[in-house]
Amino acid sequence: MKHFDFLVLGSGIAGLSFALKVAPHGRVAIITKKDRTESNTNYAQGGIAAVTSKEDSFELHVRDTLEAGVGLCKEPAVRTIIEEGPARIAELIELGMHFTEREIPSAPGSRELDLGREGGHSKRRILHAKDVTGREIERALLAAVARQPRITLFENHFAIDLISSQKLGHPGDNQCLGVYVLDKQSGQVETFVAPVTLLATGGLGKVYLYTTNPDIATGDGVAMAWRAGAAVANMEFVQFHPTCLYHPRAKSFLISEAVRGEGAVLKNLAGVEFMEQVHPLKSLAPRDIVARAIDSEMKRSGADHALLDITHKPARFLMERFPNIYQTCLGYGIDMTKEPIPVVPAAHYQCGGVLTNVNGETEIRGLYAVGEVACTGLHGANRLASNSLLEALVCAHRAAQKAIARPASPGEFRIPPWHSGHAHNPDEMVVVAHNWGEIRRLMWDYVGIVRTNKRLQRAQTRIANLQEEIQEYYWDFIVTSDLLELRNIATVAALIVASALRRPESRGLHYNLDYPERNPDWARRDTILRREF
Numbered sequence: 001m002k003h004f005d006f007l008v009l010g011s012g013i014a015g016l017s018f019a020l021k022v023a024p025h026g027r028v029a030i031i032t033k034k035d036r037t038e039s040n041t042n043y044a045q046g047g048i049a050a051v052t053s054k055e056d057s058f059e060l061h062v063r064d065t066l067e068a069g070v071g072l073c074k075e076p077a078v079r080t081i082i083e084e085g086p087a088r089i090a091e092l093i094e095l096g097m098h099f100t101e102r103e104i105p106s107a108p109g110s111r112e113l114d115l116g117r118e119g120g121h122s123k124r125r126i127l128h129a130k131d132v133t134g135r136e137i138e139r140a141l142l143a144a145v146a147r148q149p150r151i152t153l154f155e156n157h158f159a160i161d162l163i164s165s166q167k168l169g170h171p172g173d174n175q176c177l178g179v180y181v182l183d184k185q186s187g188q189v190e191t192f193v194a195p196v197t198l199l200a201t202g203g204l205g206k207v208y209l210y211t212t213n214p215d216i217a218t219g220d221g222v223a224m225a226w227r228a229g230a231a232v233a234n235m236e237f238v239q240f241h242p243t244c245l246y247h248p249r250a251k252s253f254l255i256s257e258a259v260r261g262e263g264a265v266l267k268n269l270a271g272v273e274f275m276e277q278v279h280p281l282k283s284l285a286p287r288d289i290v291a292r293a294i295d296s297e298m299k300r301s302g303a304d305h306a307l308l309d310i311t312h313k314p315a316r317f318l319m320e321r322f323p324n325i326y327q328t329c330l331g332y333g334i335d336m337t338k339e340p341i342p343v344v345p346a347a348h349y350q351c352g353g354v355l356t357n358v359n360g361e362t363e364i365r366g367l368y369a370v371g372e373v374a375c376t377g378l379h380g381a382n383r384l385a386s387n388s389l390l391e392a393l394v395c396a397h398r399a400a401q402k403a404i405a406r407p408a409s410p411g412e413f414r415i416p417p418w419h420s421g422h423a424h425n426p427d428e429m430v431v432v433a434h435n436w437g438e439i440r441r442l443m444w445d446y447v448g449i450v451r452t453n454k455r456l457q458r459a460q461t462r463i464a465n466l467q468e469e470i471q472e473y474y475w476d477f478i479v480t481s482d483l484l485e486l487r488n489i490a491t492v493a494a495l496i497v498a499s500a501l502r503r504p505e506s507r508g509l510h511y512n513l514d515y516p517e518r519n520p521d522w523a524r525r526d527t528i529l530r531r532e533f
C-alpha cells in the first residue's frame with residue numbers, strides 16, 4: 001500500500017493546479033495513465049475565457065454563459081467561476097504561463113494581452129497562447145510541479161477503481177479511501193490510500209467514433225465515480241465541436257473556433273454560406289446550433305463534410321495567429337491561406353459529469369472532482385467556448401482550499417488487496433477491439449447530434465449486452481488498460497443513453513426529433529443518476 005495525504009488522478013489543468021495548491025500541506029501523488037502531458041488540456045487551442053478588458057464585464061460574461069446553457073446553468077456557480085477567473089489567471093501568469101500579447105494600437109511600444117473571440121461570446125475575451133494554449137498551460141504547470149518536492153508523479157499508472165466505504169460494505173456515510181491503480185509497466189495493481197482523492201480525469205470523447213479528443217478521453221473518472229456510488233448529472237449533454245479537420249489521415253485534429261472568431265465562414269460544397277439563414281451570429285453562433293446546422297446541411301446534400309473559409313484574410317496574419325493549425329493543415333496538403341478547410345462536427349466535451357458543487361465536493365466524503373469530469377452547473381445544456389479551462393482553474397483552487405481546511409479522516413477500514421482474474425486469452429485483443437469499435441459507432445449513429453427515442457432504445461439494448469460480455473472478461477482475465485477503458489466507455493455510454501432517455505425535450509446539446517421543442521417543466525431540472533447498491 002502506498003500512503004499519501006492527497007491523491008490526484010490526472011495530470012491536465014485540473015489535476016496539476018490542485019496538486020500545486022495542496023502540496024505545501026502534505027504529500028501528493030499524481031497518478032496519470034500515460035505520459036504526463038497527455039491530456040485534453042494539452043490540445044486546447046482557442047484559450048481561456050476571462051474578463052480582463054475594460055470593454056468587457058462580469059455581467060456580460062455571465063449573460064453569454066447563461067444564454068449558451070439554455071436555462072440549465074446554475075447562476076451562482078456561473079458567477080463564482082467567472083468572477084474568480086481573473087485572480088486565477090494572474091496566478092497562472094505568475095507561475096510562468098506566457099499568453100500572447102499585442103501592441104496597444106493607441107500606445108505604440110506598450111503591450112497588452114491579445115484577446116480572441118469565439119462562438120457565443122459578445123466580446124473578445126479569450127486569452128490564448130497563439131493556437132497552442134493548452135500546450136503552454138501544461139508546460140508551465142508541469143515545470144512548477146517539477147519544482148515541488150512533495151509531489152510524486154506516477155506516469156503510466158491507470159486508476160482502475162475508487163475504494164469507497166460503501167463498496168466495501170460499510171454502513172453510514174460513503175467515504176473515499178483511495179484507489180486501485182494498474183502500473184502499466186509491471187502489470188501489478190497497487191493500492192493507493194489517502195484521506196483526499198481528486199478526480200481530474202477529463203472527458204469522454206472516445207466514446208464516439210469521431211472526436212477531437214486524444215486517446216486518454218475514455219470517461220474513466222465518471223465510470224469510477226459511478227461505480228463508487230457518486231451521483232452523475234446531465235450526461236446527455238455531449239458537445240460536438242463544429243469544426244474538426246476532415247481528412248482520411250487526420251486523427252482528431254481540431255480547427256479552433258478562434259478561426260471563425262477571426263472571420264472564417266462555413267460554406268457547403270457549393271460555396272453557399274448556409275449559417276446566414278440559421279442564426280443572427282451566423283458562423284459564430286453557439287456550438288450546438290452550428291454543429292446541428294452542419295449535420296443537417298451534410299444530410300440534406302449528401303456531402304461528407306463542410307468547408308471553413310478564411311482565405312480572405314492576409315496569409316501572414318493566419319500563419320502568425322494560427323501557426324499550429326496552418327502547419328498541420330499544410331502537412332495534409334491543405335493551404336488554409338489559399339483554400340477552404342474541409343471540416344466535420346465531432347464529439348468534443350462532456351458538459352455533464354460527477355455532480356459537484358463549485359468547490360469540487362462530490363456526494364462521497366473525501367472525494368473531489370474538478371475539470372471536465374465534473375458537473376458544477378457552469379455549462380448547463382451547452383458549454384460556452386473556452387469556459388472549461390477557466391472552470392478547471394477556479395474549481396481546482398476552491399477544492400484545494402476545502403481539502404486543506406477540512407481533511408477527511410481515513411477512519412478504520414480494512415482495505416482488501418485487489419483481486420483480478422488470471423486467465424490469458426489470445427483472442428482477447430480482437431474481442432476488446434471489436435467491442436470498442438461497436439460502442440463508438442453505435443454512439444455516433446444512434447446517440448449523436450440528432451437523436452430519436454427509437455435509436456436511443458436500440459443503443460440501450462446493445463450497450464447492455466456488451467456490458468454483460470465485458471463484465472465476464474473483466475472478472476476472468478488479467479486486467480489491461482485496453483480492457484479497463486472498454487469497461488469505462490461502455491459504462492459512460494450507458495449513462496449518456498439513460499440520461500438522454502430521461503429528458504423528454506430538446507435543449508442545448510440534447511436534440512431529440514421525438515420532442516423537438518423545449519419543455520418548460522424541464523427548464524431547471526438536471527438529469528441525476530445514482531447507482532443502487
Ligand code: FAD
Pocket residue numbers: 009010011012013014015031032033034036037038039040041042043044045046047048049133134157158159160200201202203212213214216220221254348349370371372373385386387388389390392
Ligand atoms: P484533461 O486535461 O483531459 O486531463 C485528464 C488527465 O487524466 C490526463 O492526464 C489523463 O491521462 C488522466 N487520466 C484519465 N483517466 C485516467 C485513469 N483512469 N487513470 C489515470 N489517469 C487518467 N477548453 C477551453 O476552455 N478552451 C480551449 O481552447 C479548448 N480547446 C480544446 C481543444 C481540444 C482539441 C480539446 C480536445 C479540448 C479543448 N478544450 C478547450 C476543452 C479542455 O481542453 C478540457 O475540458 C480541459 O483541458 C480538461 O482538463 P482536465 O484537467 O479536466 O482533463
Ligand code: SIN
Pocket residue numbers: 044045046047255256257258384385386387388
Ligand atoms: C476551440 O479552440 O475551438 C476550442 C475551444 C473550446 O473547446 O472551448
